Amino acid sequence: MSDAIKHECGISVIRLLKPLEYYKEKYGTAFYGVNKMYLMMEKQHNRGQDGAGFASIKLDVEAGERYMSRVRSCQQQPIQDIFAQINDRINSELKEHPEYEDDVALQKKHIPYIGELLLGHVRYGTFGKNSIESVHPFLRQNNWMHRNLIVAGNFNMTNVHELFDNLIQLGQHPKEMADTVTVMEKIGHFLDDAVAKLYKQIKKEGYTKQEASPLIAKRLKVYKILRRAAKNFDGGYAMAGLLGHGDAFVLRDPSGIRPAYYYRDDEVVVVASERPAIQTVFNVPYDEVKELDPGAAIIIKKNGSSAIKQILEPKERKACSFERIYFSRGSDKEIYQERKALGKLVFPQILESINEDIKNTVFSYIPNTAETSFYGMVKEAQNYLNKKKEEQILALGTGITGEQLHEILDVRPRIEKVAIKDAKLRTFITQDSSRDDLVAHVYDISYGSVKEGDNLVIIDDSIVRGTTLKKSILRILDRLSPKKIIVVSSAPQIRYPDCYGIDMAKLEDFIAFKAALALHEDNNSMHIVEDIYKKCLTQVESHDNDVINYVKEFYAPFTAKEISKKTGELLSPDGIKAEVSIIYQTIESLHEACPKNLGDWYFTGNYPTPGGNRVVNRAFINFYEGNNERAY
Structure with missing residues (x-):
């Protein structure tokens, strides 16, 4: 991750x-x-x-x-x-x-x-x-x-x-x-x-x-x-x-x-x-x-x-779906299958993003927990190609030559271990400029694994803050000169804080929140943000059972695709040559892949306990007032 x-x-x-x-x-x-x-x-x-x-x-x-x-x-x-x-x-x-x-x-x-x-x-x-x-x-x-x-x-x-x-x-x-x-x-x-x-x-x-x-x-x-x-x-x-x-x-x-x-x-x-x-x-x-x-x-x-x-x-x-996506060991029989399903179910979006050009696309993953969803993604790419090959062979009929058959069968997903995670670099240097240069080297690449002009699809289990993507991964992947880098998250957009044991407490940390905020600024709709803040304030003294999650209104004006597109823009480092595209899992596909773990409050804002709504509203108040503190 x-x-x-x-x-x-x-x-x-x-x-x-x-x-x-x-x-x-x-x-x-x-x-x-x-x-x-x-x-x-x-x-x-x-x-x-x-x-x-x-x-x-x-x-x-x-x-x-x-x-x-x-x-x-x-x-x-x-x-x-x-x-x-x-x-x-x-x-x-x-x-x-x-x-x-x-x-x-x-x-x-x-x-x-x-x-x-x-x-x-x-x-x-x-x-x-x-x-x-x-x-x-x-x-x-x-x-x-x-x-x-x-x-x-x-x-x-x-x-x-x-x-x-x-x-x-x-x-x-x-x-x-x-x-x-x-x-x-x-x-x-x-x-x-x-x-x-x-x-x-x-x-x-x-x-x-x-x-x-x-x-x-x-x-x-x-x-x-x-x-x-x-x-x-x-x-x-x-x-x-x-x-x-x-x-x-x-x-x-x-x-x-x-x-x-x-x-x-x-x-x-x-x-x-x-x-x-x-x-x-x-x-x-x-x-x-x-x-x-x-x-x-x-x-x-x-x-x-x-x-x-x-x-x-x-x-x-409402069992926590993040347990299945990332936290729990992937050696569990069910979790292994579910992570593969997450990779499989996000593949149609990838296919659309590369214009079905599998021949000129390299598939890889960010080490190490995304490896299982990567297998599911690649298997689905193989299934897609097998169907295409079948159609081509049947269309040529009995007149197909050995050369044509070999050419058809030779097309397969190009799988490479592109990103390599080095041991965590520890330093006592505190200047931000120096630190960023060190962070940029947390990941390394396999040189020669991508041809110039290829699409590069790289899957991660989730994208929370996007800091490492922007400061390290995308910069170093760009050295391979791909035409387009498609970062795929096997999880949906993380939009809301968690309050049940995961360290995701501040809204302004989430790249999806930053993207939606940027869209509000682009669309001159910051009055909506102010209205949400006022609604949250009116509920501060309310009993937990009466609190409504008004932060949902923050995301409501935009589609998931619009937020993903803006996320790609925000995460693109200065001077990057490749086009950067971000793809997230859909909520529906998450539930299909992990049917027993439907707890999705960090993606949907649907908290399983009344305290969750109070926490998310407090998190929004903290963001709006510039209080850099946790909501619980």
């Missing part, structure tokens, strides 16, 4: 269902869970490289022994860093105490991180400081085992201020307004309440305080706690939680915006943000990894039993 977009995040929960001795005997190590968690996090590192965290809980330990461990990192390679710390600690304990080597009970008693319940998280910081304090998992500690709560998630709340105020009304004093902390404290409040009520009930039944503890663990209804806590959540989320005594949960938002998958057998329960991570790490078939339904939670009790519970009433399914 030419424009890097950050997004939060990736989660993994592993519950070992057998005693640790079982894994030692079968797999040769009591660290089976730790090893599997390392692989789960590595297989989801595409979801976050700003930070990583790991937590584990040991079951049934004696009083006075540590049962919770956590390690977090925001180093350059955070996953490797946390597992280096874990391995160093384990190895030093084994070196200092050789008697632990073959004694699993002693390992569990004395060595941290070796638990039956494990939680992993990889993070991209969408905003705020990338400090260790902002790295998941978050920990809410208490001397009562049941009241300890560890939370990590892939989420963003649009109503964090409202949730924060709710906590204050409950008498709490939250230490910060971050959505993760707010969510954790909200769940923690109802967890405390449930534990206190159970304790009171069990005492009434005549049990001692000591006898009450295991009974609380047995009777605690995690799904009821989640129903109370999540009632007012507005956002996209897949959040995981561990309770100190050994219960665990993963809850998904009612629109299914953020993904979650699970797998269960007699050895493990695994939950993760991505299906292929589970498939690869645990070597299980596609069909055995299930998707967690919107609004549902998988709840794993301390005794190892697990159940799917409906926590919130599901809304219209």
Whole structure:
């Protein structure tokens, strides 16, 4: 992808269902869970490289022994860093105490991180400081085992201020307004309440305080706690939680915006943000990894039993389509096919742009995530040519010569690896002019891959800001002397901000927004822009359910083709020789390619939760007033 977009995040929960001795005997190590968690996090590192965290809980330990461990990192390679710390600690304990080597009970008693319940998280910081304090998992500690709560998630709340105020009304004093902390404290409040009520009930039944503890663990209804806590959540989320005594949960938002998958057998329960991570790490078939339904939670009790519970009433399914276009690993069976379909479905627009001149057109892609849609585009080009060849051969009939046949069959799509992405160039030079020259060399080209006067079609998965296209890619592609450069986005025009975990919060960053603004200026229709601003202002104090997305009116006067044409003009660098054309996927084709992920608010402005409309209007106000800040 030419424009890097950050997004939060990736989660993994592993519950070992057998005693640790079982894994030692079968797999040769009591660290089976730790090893599997390392692989789960590595297989989801595409979801976050700003930070990583790991937590584990040991079951049934004696009083006075540590049962919770956590390690977090925001180093350059955070996953490797946390597992280096874990391995160093384990190895030093084994070196200092050789008697632990073959004694699993002693390992569990004395060595941290070796638990039956494990939680992993990889993070991209969408905003705020990338400090260790902002790295998941978050920990809410208490001397009562049941009241300890560890939370990590892939989420963003649009109503964090409202949730924060709710906590204050409950008498709490939250230490910060971050959505993760707010969510954790909200769940923690109802967890405390449930534990206190159970304790009171069990005492009434005549049990001692000591006898009450295991009974609380047995009777605690995690799904009821989640129903109370999540009632007012507005956002996209897949959040995981561990309770100190050994219960665990993963809850998904009612629109299914953020993904979650699970797998269960007699050895493990695994939950993760991505299906292929589970498939690869645990070597299980596609069909055995299930998707967690919107609004549902998988709840794993301390005794190892697990159940799917409906926590919130599901809304219209609006799973994030960007997961399929770009974020998720392309190794997923469905995602691989969907990305190929995106390339296939955009091909008719390409054909029109090159006037059906495939013979003088080179097809390529921008490394690396666009490669799969490129295969779909090329396959469709081959299908088109095969149909043409068939028509030509049938028209010539039985009189066709060998030479004619060879000439017809010899025409095929010209496929070249034109763009090459070099390692990211890092520099301390801050002058913009110097920086631009360095940015221009992030991509390189294969010289001789394009003939002078050819059309060059290059596909990318999406075009967000277009900065790298203008400053680097188009400049360097122009050195090959093509007649026309056609940049194809397998995604539609990104027009609206995201507020559910993708780092696309400012309207003025989007090249499609800039293009529409330029068209308003060209057409002397800036009064429309002012009217939209005034309408947005009138809604600032409105309740989220009453807010209308007036920013749609900003794009309404123009067709998608007009905006694409203007985008091509804006992205053409000064002095470029080739004509530049930009082609975007249509919304209809996106839905055809990705039928299960119809969440398209960043393309259409159709937000799945009321908070989305408030965010987009705030983003427009910020743009109009020149406030360089996020809308949520």
